[in-house]
Amino acid sequence: xAALSPCDxxxxxxxxxxxxxxxxxxxxxxxSERVQLHGQLHIYYHSLLHDERFFNLKGIAxxxxxxxxxxxxxxxxxxxxxxxxxxxxxxAAATIERCFSAMxxxxxxxxxxxxxxxxxxxxxxxxxxxxxxxVKTENVNTRFRKMxxxxxxx
Numbered sequence: 001x002a003a004l005s006p007c008d009x010x011x012x013x014x015x016x017x018x019x020x021x022x023x024x025x026x027x028x029x030x031x032s033e034r035v036q037l038h039g040q041l042h043i044y045y046h047s048l049l050h051d052e053r054f055f056n057l058k059g060i061a062x063x064x065x066x067x068x069x070x071x072x073x074x075x076x077x078x079x080x081x082x083x084x085x086x087x088x089x090x091x092a093a094a095t096i097e098r099c100f101s102a103m104x105x106x107x108x109x110x111x112x113x114x115x116x117x118x119x120x121x122x123x124x125x126x127x128x129x130x131x132x133x134x135v136k137t138e139n140v141n142t143r144f145r146k147m148x149x150x151x152x153x154x
Contacts, residue, residue, distance in 0.1 A: 006057040
């Protein structure tokens, strides 16, 4: 991610590292796109290096914002896709860590035999606490009462 940083006139720019990142995410970059990315990165670097609008940026978030404002994301779509991937990665990694922490808390030795459906429901409730704070217990009870009788006949 640092290889995309615009700080100090793109001093950390490293085409080899960015190409390696595209190889790691094979679902996002096909073989032919990686070949195109090689050329786009070269033109992108020299284009932005000489554009004074990109001189005083503080990070990749500012870079992505300015790319959109100037329309350069259309000129370098694969570089922009790589930039979006770099911006999303920390959030995605934190979300996954949060889910695993919740699962570790919920699936103890005592609850080791719970089924997948129950586990998924419990994890959603645990991970999405903020969304559930707005749900009132009375509304849930009323909704279940209105549902069809779910007991099986023997």
